[in-house]
Amino acid sequence: xxxxxxxPERDFTLWAVLLLAAAIGFWAERTRWGAKLSGAVVTILVTxxxxxxxxxxxxxxxxxxxxxxxxxxAIPLLLFKADLLRIFQETGFILVAxxxxxxxxxxxxxxxxxxxPLGKDNWQWAGVFCATYIGGGMNFVPTAxxxxxxxxxxxxxxxxxxxxxxxxxxxxxFALPSIKWIRRIFPTKRSYQTIHTGQINLSTPQTxxxxxxxxxxLSLSISALVCAGGYGVADWLGLGEIRILMITAxxxxxxxIFPHDLEKIRSADKVGMLLxxxxxxxxxxxxxxxxxxxxxxxxxxxxxxxxxxxxxxLLLAGRLLRLELVELAIASNANxxxxxxxxxxxxxxxxxxxxxxxxxxxxxxxxxxxFIGVSLGHFLR
Numbered sequence: 302x303x304x305x306x307x308x309p310e311r312d313f314t315l316w317a318v319l320l321l322a323a324a325i326g327f328w329a330e331r332t333r334w335g336a337k338l339s340g341a342v343v344t345i346l347v348t349x350x351x352x353x354x355x356x357x358x359x360x361x362x363x364x365x366x367x368x369x370x371x372x373x374x375a376i377p378l379l380l381f382k383a384d385l386l387r388i389f390q391e392t393g394f395i396l397v398a399x400x401x402x403x404x405x406x407x408x409x410x411x412x413x414x415x416x417x418p419l420g421k422d423n424w425q426w427a428g429v430f431c432a433t434y435i436g437g438g439m440n441f442v443p444t445a446x447x448x449x450x451x452x453x454x455x456x457x458x459x460x461x462x463x464x465x466x467x468x469x470x471x472x473x474x475f476a477l478p479s480i481k482w483i484r485r486i487f488p489t490k491r492s493y494q495t496i497h498t499g500q501i502n503l504s505t506p507q508t509x510x511x512x513x514x515x516x517x518x519l520s521l522s523i524s525a526l527v528c529a530g531g532y533g534v535a536d537w538l539g540l541g542e543i544r545i546l547m548i549t550a551x552x553x554x555x556x557x558i559f560p561h562d563l564e565k566i567r568s569a570d571k572v573g574m575l576l577x578x579x580x581x582x583x584x585x586x587x588x589x590x591x592x593x594x595x596x597x598x599x600x601x602x603x604x605x606x607x608x609x610x611x612x613x614x615l616l617l618a619g620r621l622l623r624l625e626l627v628e629l630a631i632a633s634n635a636n637x638x639x640x641x642x643x644x645x646x647x648x649x650x651x652x653x654x655x656x657x658x659x660x661x662x663x664x665x666x667x668x669x670x671x672f673i674g675v676s677l678g679h680f681l682r
Contacts, residue, residue, distance in 0.1 A: 304355075304358075305352075305355045305356060305357055305358040305359075306355060306356045306357075307356060307357050307358065308358065309358040309360060309361035309362065309363075310361070310362070312362070312363050315357060315358075315361055315363040316363060318348070318351065318356075318357055318582075319348065319363070319367075319579050319582040319583065319586075320579060320582075322344045322347040322348050322351075322582040323575065323578035323579050323581070323582055325343060325344065325347055326340035326341060326342075326343040326344030326347070326578055326581070326582075327340050327578065329343040330343075337479055338475070338476070339475050339649055339650065340578065340649065341475060341577075341578065341645070341646070341649040342472050342475045342476070344578055344581045344582050344585065345468060345472060345581050345582070345584055345585035346472070346585060347582070348582045348584075348585030348586040349468060349585040349586070349588050352585065352586045352587070352588065352589050353588075353589055353590055353591065355591075357586055358586070359461075359464075359586065359587055359589040359592055360587065361586075363583075364583045364586065364587065367579060367580055367583045368580075368583070371576045371579060371580060372576070372577070372580050372641050372645075373528045373531075373532075373544070373545065373548060374521070374524050374525060374528055374573075374576060375524075375573040375574075375576035375577050375580070375645075376524075376528075376545060376548050376549060376552070376573070376641075376644060376660070377523065377524040377527040377528065377548060377551075377552040377573075378520055378521075378524050378569045378570060378572050378573025378576070379569075379570050379573040379574070379577075379644065379648050379653075379656050380549065380552040380553060380556055380656065380657065381520065381552075381556060381563045381564070381566060381569040381570060382556060382560075382563070382564060382570070382653075383552065383553045383556040383557070383656075383657060394624060394625070394628050395628055395631060395632050395635075395655060395658040395659065395661075395662055396661075396662060397622065397624065398615065398619055398624050398628045398629050398631075398632030398633075399632040399635055399636060399662040399665070399666070401614070401615050401618045401622075401632070402435075402611060402615050402632050402633050402635075402636035402637075403435050403636065403666070403673070405610060405612070405613070405614035405615045405618075405636075406431060406434045406435050406607060406611045406636060406637075407431060407435075407673070407677060408610060408611075408614055409434075409606065409607040409608065409609070409610030409611045409614070410427050410430060410431040410434075410607050410677060411427075411677075411681070412606065412607075412610050413427065413430070413603050413604075413606040413607045413610075414427045414681055416606065417599060417602055417603045417606060419599060419600075422450065422455075423681075424678050424679075424681040424682040425445070425448040425449060425450050425678055426450070426459065426600070426603065427677065427678055427681050428444060428448050428674040428675055428676075428677055428678020428679070428681075429441060429444045429445045429448060429450065429459065429674060429678070430459075430463075430603065430604050430607055430674075431607070431670075431673065431674040431677050431678070432444040432670040432671050432673065432674025432675070433463055433604075433637075433670070433674075434604075434607055434608060434611060434637045435666050435669070435670035435673055435674065436636075436639060436663070436666035436667040436668070436669065436670025436671070437635075437636075437637065437638050437639020437640070437641075437642070437663060437666065437667060437670070438460075438463060438464075438467065438638070438639065439542070439639060439667055440667060440670040440671050440674065441459065441460060441463060442456065443671050444670075444671045444674045444678075445459070447671065447675050448674075454596070455597070457596065458593075458596030458597040458600055459597075459600050461589065461592040461593045461596055461600075462593050462596075462598075462600035462601040462603075462604050463600075463604055464587045464588045464589070465588045465589070465590060465592075465593050465601055466604040466605050466608060467584075467588070467637060467638060468584055468585060468587070468588035469588070469605075470608050470612075470637060471584065471634070471638065471642065471646070473612075474630050474633060474634055474646065475646065475649075475650070477626065477630050478626050478627055478630055478650070483616075483626065484626055486620060486626075487620060487623075487624070487625055487626040487629075488623050488624075488625060489625060512568050512571070513567065513568075516566050516567045516568055516569070517568065517572055519566055520566050520568070520569035520572055521572065523555075523566070523569075524552075524569075524573075527548055527551050527552050527555070528548055530547075530548075530551050531544055531545075531547035531548030531549075531550070531551050532544050532548070534547050534551075535547045542664075542667055542668060543664060543667075543668070545640050545641065545660060545663075545664060546640070546660065546661065546664040549657060549660045549661070549664075553657060570648070570653075573648070574648055574649070577644075577645045577648060577649065578649075580641070580645060581645065581649075584642075608637060611636065611637070612633060615629055615632070615633055616629060627650075627652055627655070628655070631643055631646065631647055631652065631655045631658070631659045632659075632662060634646050634659065634663075635659050635662040635663035635666060636666060638663075639666065639667060640660040640661075640662075640667070641663070642663075643659030643660065643662070643663045644656050644659050644660050644663075646659070647659050
């Protein structure tokens with residue numbers, strides 16, 4: 302594939318583009334059309350267009366920094382006001398929806414296996430994509446290695462297809478709760494909307510809350526300390542895959558033990574949302590149509606069919622069990638994207654009560670997804 306106008310090693314130029322895309326998303330939420338799409342979706346679409354016009358690269362060390370530093374740093378910032386009792390009350394519904402999502406992914410994988418054969422390695426790719434849409438993209442490479450897929454070209458093709466499918470699906474999940482005829486089908490017994498915590502208030506004074514430098518610096522330092530502790534504990538246990546969960550657990554513990562002290566530190570969640578908006582920009586940049594077409598386009602249709610069946614089964618089962626559309630959307634995000642995208646979506650949509658449940662379910666998925674994917678692959682074989 303041809304190189305981009307901005308080369309991957311041009312760090313400051315890429316940071317400028319990503320931050321500008323985040324700013325465009327925040328601005329768009331002030332408009333009627335942008336509020337319907339959400340700022341996160343607008344940001345994704347901006348970098349998606351730039352990537353596919355070859356203006357910015359599909360992959361870059363800059364994006365790696367966002368995944369490895371900015372995203373973990375953002376998680377504690379979103380949880381300064383976490384209420385442990387409410388978290389326990391609300392997690393149950395998300396967990397049920399999440400388990401339904403696993404069933405939908407398994408059935409979707411079996412359907413794709415028989416409808417879109419990929420050749421002699423069909424069963425292996427079925428296992429890989431099944432694991433990916435149970436626990437997120439972090440399961441892609443480990444599952445592929447276990448199932449014996451070692452071709453770097455094929456793995457790159459699979460990753461490119463997954464990035465494109467996931468970006469498209471993430472946009473769909475953001476839009477889903479806003480579609481009136483779908484929303485009317487599902488009950489709205491529980492309230493997840495948080496008042497005056499969303500992106501649009503980041504720079505508006507209507508709540509009387511002002512951004513103070515001391516609060517910003519203190520919140521970032523606390524978040525960094527929590528990340529250091531969470532990473533340290535996870536690494537000490539030899540369980541690097543639960544780092545995000547450990548960060549979440551530590552921050553929720555602090556917020557529960559010192560609720561009044563942390564509430565005095567204003568606007569931590571808004572700083573976290575700014576970091577996540579840059580994360581959304583990186584997601585959009587990684588989804589490149591040309592990369593998929595240049596490699597193995599059938600991977601895209603294979604993965605898209607799995608996700609489509611997953612969503613259909615999740616919505617049908619969720620309707621029968623009278624789960625809310627909001628719960629189904631976060632659960633599906635935790636299935637297909639993992640804990641980080643689930644948390645990011647919950648905050649972007651102002652469903653603050655669902656941030657921790659999304660992380661918990663996403664982390665659970667990460668720990669069991671490879672096992673399920675490998676088992677299903679061998680079963681289909």
